[in-house]
Amino acid sequence: MKKIHILILKSFIRPFIVTFFIVMFVLLMLFLFKYIDDLIGKGFEWYVILELLAYQSAVQISMAMPLSMLLSSIMTFGNLGESYELVAIKAAGVSLRKAMSPLFILVGLFSGGAFLFSDYILPVVNLKMGSLLYDVRIKQADFLIKPGIFNNTIPGYSIRAKGKSKDGKILYDLMIYDHKSSTTANNVLLAEEGFIYNSPDNNTMILKLKDGVRYEDSRARNARVYNPRQQFTRFYFEETEQKFDMSAFQMKRTDENLFKSHHAMLNLKQLRHYTDSNAIQMDSLRNTVLREIKSYYYYFNDYYKVKDSTIAIGNAITYNQNFTAAIPKEKRTTAISNAMNQVRYIKDVLNLKANEDEFYRNKDILYNVEFQRKFTLAVSCLLLFCIGAPLGAIIRKGGLGLPVVVAIIFFLIYHIISTVSEKSAKEGNIDTFWGMWMAIFILSPLAIFLTYKAATDSALFDIEQYRIKAEKTLNWIKARFGIGNKKATHPSKSLHDDYTLSS
CATH class of the missing domain: 1.10.287 (Helix Hairpins)
Known part of the structure; x- marks a missing residue:
């Protein structure tokens, strides 16, 4: 008996771990596709992206756990049924319910862990994830110069460079418009070359300019005072520095x-x-x-x-x-x-x-x-296992082929019912209790039915069985209504009868 339990536990744990990480990977890819525009081009450090993915992985456990539970249970009992190990277990006098008893305990522990996770860990993760994602989305894109195109991301400035080096640190043939004092182009700076680097605190971008000239219209500052000798000022320089405030481009963490x-x-x-x-x-x-x-x-x-x-x-x-x-x-x-x-x-x-x-x-x-979601997460893991385990024993197919298709179909049914009922509950159309537990109440009879069919060795998905029943039904209909029982009249026999009567 212990060897059977160990065999079933080993057969379940391996597919569960594999399917869990596969589902987590797929969900993380969906998350990245959704927020890819908020992550690209903002110059985030690698640890910020890693922290965001870690929080998202913890958040996705609420969806990955039930799906991997369903998929792994179908694969486990599908493999056991395909290799006739379930037949051997039943031949040894062990019922399917007794063979599954250690799995029920293990899944119960998983469900209890899911409840504790949703009550103690998930709220904290949601808090960290929500604040970090908010800061990521509101952060401005990094300052980036494209050759021949004016860049207006820095407030009050318009910068254009005709060319730049491969590493992007050196800019050639620069033109800088200063709009801080007014909206007109009264301050223009031209330079042959500029070297760009950041201050130690990354709040200031410093542009070291060489061989240039600055044109400044003095009337913008002293428009009321007329001085014909200071209408237009021109400064030549061999080397100078222009500083830009980049604090708006830095990600600031919001108070949680x-x-x-x-x-x-x-x-x-x-x-x-x-x-x-x-x-x-x-x-x-x-x-x-x-x-x-x-x-x-x-x-x-x-x-x-x-x-x-x-x-x-x-x-x-x-x-x-x-x-x-x-x-x-x-x-x-x-x-x-x-x-x-x-x-x-x-x-x-x-x-x-x-x-x-x-x-x-x-x-x-x-x-x-x-409040209800804390409990439905734990119960959904147990429910989907009760659907997947007998379903795998009935279809008797292992691997990642048919079990994956069947698992996705049943999970979509569960997810659609859960999503629609939850939305109705949030809109106030139904009570929140029924809205959150609707999918579980609807699929529980299905789990009981599949468990009964698996315990009685029912060939629920045997196509040949349905074909034989369809033929029997068709034959009964023909016999009942006399369809196809009339004998056809042979032409030679009709001619023989006519000749006999004439004689």
Whole structure:
């Protein structure tokens, strides 16, 4: 019995490790394709890219774990079924349920680890990942000179070089326009050659220029003072330095505390706390609505005295036609104007409070969705294993061919149902509990059905079996309705019968 358990565990762990890293690689490539424009041309250090990929790898575990669990379970039992090892195990008197018992324990440990990971590690990783990705996306592209093209990335300057060296450090035939003082080209610098390098803190770019001239229009500085001898200034130089502020091109890390209240960066304890605080704010907001508009719901009985006794009976006022009948004619215009003002105010207050209430309600939905996600990740690993293991025992095909196709189909079904139901929950169409657990509730009967079929050695995917059943059904239909039972009349026999009758 122990040898069987060890055999099954070894057969499962190896495909699981391989498929897990394959799925992680594919998901990382999808991430890079999505954010490739935000990473290229910004001069990031290698460790920044590596840190970003490490955080993204941890984030993708929530999707890679269920998929690799499904794929590896199908491959494991497909290989065992294809090599007739499952037949040998059953022939030894060991049922499929007993043979799978150590795998259930192992998968249960994986599911528990996934729950702890989603509760304690994933919120921290999401916080690190979110802040780093935000800084990466807002960082400007590196300063890059292309020969013959003006570069305007540095604020206040336009730089053009007709040529540059292979390493990009030396620029030839430079032209620099300084627009910091005004929008016009009143300060122009020309140089034969320029050597570019950065300061030790990388916040300043220094351009050492050789053999050039600077043209400066003095009227830009002293436009009110007229001096005919200083209208245009020209400076020749053999060597000078031009400094540019490059602090805007450096990646500055944002304070992570700004992202801590996001729903994806909270654990279960924090989610409960934020949910309770949000509920208190919602109750407080809804209680203030009535107090703000209550004073604007009243009748002007004291101001507009009812003089017509025919419309007043006791303390009750009856109106034969409309409300304005109770108001004197000379005061009706004022009354209607005041009423319209009160209605506008009440409408504005209700619209404002409705927007605030919707904001808090959406936050409450997101908190509840994230709360349920902590549990669905662990249960989805167990569910997809319960689908993949009996499915592999039924199809009896190993390798990366048919098992991969079947696994992807079932995972897509699970992922589509989960995504659609989660979106409906976030939009408030269904309860968050049903939205997050919908895919698990729908696929659980399928897991039970496949487990039953695998335990009873059902050939669920045997095409020959379905062909035989189809032929039997077709023959029964023919026999039932008499299709194809009529005997054809032979021509020679008909002629013989006619000759016999004539004789």
